[in-house]
Amino acid sequence: MDYQHTPVMMKEVLAGLNPKSGQSFVDCTLGGAGYTLALSRLVGPTGKILALDLDDLALEHAREMMAAENIKNIILVQDNFRNLQKIVADNFPEDFKFDGVVLDLGLSSVQLADDTRGFSFQGDRPLDMAFNQEGHTAVATTTIVNRYPLDRLTYVFRVYGEEPKAYALAKKIIERRKGNWIRTTGQLLEIISEVIKPNPRVKINPATRVFQALRMETNKELEALAEVLPAAKNILKSEGKIAVVSFHSGEDRIVKDYFKIESQDCICPPSVPLCVCGHQATLKILTKKPIPASEIESNLNPRARSAKLRLAQKI
Numbered sequence: 001m002d003y004q005h006t007p008v009m010m011k012e013v014l015a016g017l018n019p020k021s022g023q024s025f026v027d028c029t030l031g032g033a034g035y036t037l038a039l040s041r042l043v044g045p046t047g048k049i050l051a052l053d054l055d056d057l058a059l060e061h062a063r064e065m066m067a068a069e070n071i072k073n074i075i076l077v078q079d080n081f082r083n084l085q086k087i088v089a090d091n092f093p094e095d096f097k098f099d100g101v102v103l104d105l106g107l108s109s110v111q112l113a114d115d116t117r118g119f120s121f122q123g124d125r126p127l128d129m130a131f132n133q134e135g136h137t138a139v140a141t142t143t144i145v146n147r148y149p150l151d152r153l154t155y156v157f158r159v160y161g162e163e164p165k166a167y168a169l170a171k172k173i174i175e176r177r178k179g180n181w182i183r184t185t186g187q188l189l190e191i192i193s194e195v196i197k198p199n200p201r202v203k204i205n206p207a208t209r210v211f212q213a214l215r216m217e218t219n220k221e222l223e224a225l226a227e228v229l230p231a232a233k234n235i236l237k238s239e240g241k242i243a244v245v246s247f248h249s250g251e252d253r254i255v256k257d258y259f260k261i262e263s264q265d266c267i268c269p270p271s272v273p274l275c276v277c278g279h280q281a282t283l284k285i286l287t288k289k290p291i292p293a294s295e296i297e298s299n300l301n302p303r304a305r306s307a308k309l310r311l312a313q314k315i
Helices: 010-017 034-043 056-069 081-091 109-113 141-147 150-160 166-177 185-195 207-218 221-234 249-262 295-300 302-306
Strands: 024-027 048-053 074-078 098-104 236-246 283-285 308-314
Touching (some): 010 034, 010 098, 010 236, 010 308, 034 048, 048 056, 056 074, 074 081, 098 221, 141 150, 150 166, 150 207, 166 185, 207 221, 236 249
Parallel strands (some): 024 048, 024 098
Antiparallel strands (some): 236 308, 283 308
């Protein structure tokens, strides 16, 4: 498959990280290698880029690009970014520190176009939303749809998909799966269309939120994000930066809360008159409010419409 993918908010991310010759960065979400290749060129042959992804397609594409441009300063690793500190320990000298870390939490357009997987509701595809198809995911998508009880399935749709009809949808799925397992995106889409009717005032397809929720639960995305943020901070040099581009309110909330906690000298609740936690600030927030994609980019790339960039710097 030809890997064509447009990185979101490239200009803003590079401006925030401000890479210079000889520096080292981590791209935790390689995808189409947009950030990785841009950082590689800016840090030059004396710099170093570590790029991670679970998807075979992304890694193969990056290797082809590196060979075509004779790039030698990129290390590719197939792994979940939640294992960041171990990955760094396995590939770099002890106590090696980086100048910046970037995470783009969006789904690649190539993954959406892959008809062997079920990221998209276009066509009738296998109901498989794992980023890696070799057992690196915590739970199969078909297991979620066909095995989860009503309360847990409702939670997935309500929290990860922010779907108002989460309960009704979960109930309908449980009714339908009693006969035969739901195995394809077409079968799931048929159920969704019975419960959630299109709203002419809303541009997105009603299935979008449901598919997003299943993808996030399949890959345990929010859990992985919560784990990688402290790891990213730990591998940074003093004044190193973290850049996170999120597309979901749950993701943005995790990033916002983590940056807020790590930017405070005390995290004791207001009811405690004197500080007893001993917590010291380790990050400086560089974006008081998240930076949205520009109107021009949003018009050219609809994926960018929900993008939010947050930046922090290690103290």
